[in-house]
Amino acid sequence: MTVDFRPSELWEPDTRRDPHAFYARVRVAGRPVPQFDPAGNRLWIVARYADVLHGLQHPAIGHELPGHQVAGLPVAHQPSEAERIAARQLIQLDPPDHTRLRRLVSTAFTARTVARLETWIAGVAADLVARACRLGRFDAVADLADPLPVNVIAQLVGVPEEDRARFRAWSATIVSAADHDGSATLAFAAYIDELAARRRADPQDDLLSELVALETQGDSLDRDELVAMVQLLLIAGQETTVDVIVNGIRLLLTHPEQWHDLLADPSLASAVVEETLRFRGPVEIVPPRYTFRDVDIAGDTIPAFERVGLSLWGANRDPSVFSHPDTFDIHRTDVRRHIAFGHGIHFCLGAALGRLEARIMLDCIARELRDLRLAVDPAELDAFRLHHGALPLRIA
Template sequence: MVPAFGPAELWDPAVRRDPHGFYDRVRAAGRPVLQIDPAGNRFWVVAGHADVLAALRHPAIGHEIHRHCPAAAHEPVGHHRDEVARIEARQLISLDPPDHTRLRGLVSGGFTARAVARLETWIADLADRLVTDARRAGHLDAVTHLADPVPVNVIAELVGVPEPDRPRFRAWSAAIVSASADAPVATVEFAAYLDELAARRRAEPADDLMSELVARENLGDRLDRDELVALVQLLLIAGQETTVDLIVNGIRLLLTHPDQWRALREDPTLAAAVVEETLRFRGPVEIVPPRFAFEDVEIGGGRIPAFDRVGLSLWGANRDPAVFDQPHRFDIHRTDVRRHIAFGYGIHFCLGAHLARLESRIMFERIAQGLPGLRLAGDTRDLDGFRLHQDRLPLRV
């Protein structure tokens, strides 16, 4: 019997407390499931591992719907458009080839495994300081004192943001991600700051990503101003928010699974396995950034009509029992974990995957070694919820 679905069930508060039950039913349905999103748009949910992979590779599923559907066409990007809208239109995660290929190629060299490995000692020193401060404090918050300081400082170091400017860098990131009324103001202020930083690097180049990007102006491979702002904004937000989420959720999962926490304390080299299982079990991205079907598309035993939205669930794919043994069990010893797709797949595979893995592995190693008595503190009744971002996690050393 095919499961029945409410028209907007995915956004129901009861489902939001545990969306994995919903994704189990989508996989059981054996086809994409139609939902109506909060804006009233048709939204087809795909949750099987093989089907999500197929859709991520499908040439007729992508972002730039205006190139394929005349009714969705908007005005070309130009200075007459609102500044925030212009910057949003140039976000790498919202583009298809050829623009996506060109822009990704400009920054990808800074995020290879070899390039990222050079930061290991620097990240380890930062992690050691955070763990030492936490041990002295006795009471702390995982977000504020352990997870948050790592990625924002690493991304700032890569881009070339001077240390005194980094608190503002973090504040802009939080405001932009919040999608609140402050987000457009933060975007404009962030853009103005990057204009100043780019001007400084043109005058005095340094060994950082901003210097590399502005140097390309002399090589005929120039980014326009909105592209540069959009690229750095994406690096900040994607590199900051998702890595914080990964570290905090890893801590939460370890402390709510005492046998796994004990195993890591006894063998801190399991930290890399903790990273991968956290990504699989509760990765930072539930559904990939919105995509569209450019034509009628056959996926997973069903048809998605042309120009409808497509919701590819990484959470659903990473709990697929056809791929993972006992998928709803958090197990850092599992042998099938590397098949997860928490970082996506294909041309939109997460640019910062190597960096996120390195930062998180080092943090879990140092926490296991330096804070062996770490435990949850305060009211923990909501820790089984599946909010997209854990805004606080009180701990006691």
Template sequence: MRRDPHPFYDRVRASGRPVLQIDPAGNGFWVVVGYADVLTGLRHPAIGHEIHRHCPGLPEPASHHLPDVARIESRQLINLDPPDHTRLRGLVSGGFTSRAVARLEPWIGDLADRLVTDARRRGRIDGITHLADPVPVNVIAELVGIPEPDRPRFRAWSAAIVSASPEGPAATLEFGAYLDELAARRRVAPEDDLISDLVTRADQDDQLDRDELVALVQLLLIAGQETTVDLIVNGIRLLLTHPEQWQALREDPSLAAAVVEETLRFRGPVEIVPPRFTFQDVELAGGLIPAYDRVGLSLWGANRDPAVFDRPHVFDIHRPDVRRHIAFGYGIHFCLGAHLARMESRIMFERIARHLPGLRLAVDPVDLDAFRLHHSGLPLHV
């Protein structure tokens, strides 16, 4: 199931109804996989995150985290509904428009050039460490305002938090303390970065409290790193395990944007959107989901729906219908960093095709486990 969930998603789709599953923690959730049904769920007014605002008598979910950590997690943008979601997203959305991120393209291009030059010098590399990881880590840190000497420390915090390891809560608290110090410095000497802007807004307009600031910056940094790293490394893996597609990109590096979109469709960074709940009985995907139940809207399932995509289980960078994918979600929770992720990945695929045409796997493809790439790495010969 973890190595390839798509046969399961195909069965759910064929059943014509939501299917109840139990997660490892023992919580039930209804899996929805059809493209039209997932779109409906993403924009349904009775499906959202803040279930306790709609059912005040519901017991608070048990948290294994310290109160300070749980409080920060509860203020994450991806866990909120309007009006708080609208307010917080509005504070940062201006920094992620296509025009705003376009100014970073020369800087990203220079960084990508350095990475491929270093890879050629090494000869054998890890696709994550030497190609996929450095661009998103440094770009989002630059945009948000993390000083360069502090970035390795934050990278460790980010990895601990996103892995749900026992070190995660401590990393959240350490990052919160670090951000308190950085915010204090920006109050005295603001810079042209997102943290300075947020601190100014918080102080002047009282639009942002301390926990919201920590939660917002933490989410931007983690989401801006982890998901784009996943996109780039999966694109490399898919190209190198589909030789005809890799050859096409090498012959025409301008196809890099198409590689980004097909990678997003075929195996995007997010399998199922963050947990959502029904606030009343909801008819969806041919069935009735009871009020206050959890809903698992599968982006992977939607993006392999044969009713929308021709030969959905085939990786094809020439696909004419690829732009219909919803790998970045839909509606009010559409990925804030979509423009940035697309640009970073496009630049990396283009540079790899031009300057590393001999790139190949250093392991047998059958030994690759796409689900565990972040743990096992991607050994490559240049």
């Protein structure tokens, strides 16, 4: 079927208000669709479930361009310290470096290890919910969703409690792309250098101590890799979990029948998390990857050394996989097929932890904040969230 697209349609204001309609048209087109981002770079959008899975596993699609290019930059380019750190993040690497680095931190995020944190996480969530209840009017982001993952990830890594506000500020700056001069990354790196030195001198029961201990075992991270790993864990661990919790609350309160079902049975919190991930997960398009050669997807060819935009939002609303995909339904039986955490070697390292945190928070909210309401007109909700990054709530 012939479907026409404007060159930068994905970034147009009308599309940003309803990107799912755009991805539906890409699925109907049945081919990769070229789009030009605001910087003028071409990105081939892929949105059908089967095609996205194919792209996520394709051996000729990856993050590091071979030979004369690295991550799209000429070899002659001398990267700054901030660029070096960004380039060593796990999500920017391919095997063998990706395999080595992921193995070094994977034990901290196994389902068994994460399960040991459940009681402690539940205590943090309960304290946040109790405080929100006392306030009466509060914000889902600042008062519930944001403090939980920053404390959990910081606890895992070994960041002292008195330093966690600084970590949140650095994370917010870097994620928002506001770190134009790299100053937040450099401040973060200097702090990790200092904290790592303290852990070498006085090891603790935390991930950073484990990572610096590897230096004496011949299987270590270099300085940029260490900073990049901690930065990624803190940023990804915070931002994605915040997104799931806030969207879960928003979707429940704008779908009253689903909210009432959760109130009647808080054990449905896990189902709410999975459907939120499918319906509106934290990652719209996986970090852009590149074709290492001409690659065939959906019967079309993406030329070598081009960027590929594999849309998780598009895949998770594919009607060939999910029944009534544009309906938010916490009772759906096909939800576990979603790929909100990616697939293959880049499957989200912290998926089990993120699921646990979101489930505990939503369960606690359903038990303790039964009269929860939106504190903004539902008709204005999307615009409010877009401009303010907040979700005002109140206890009726």
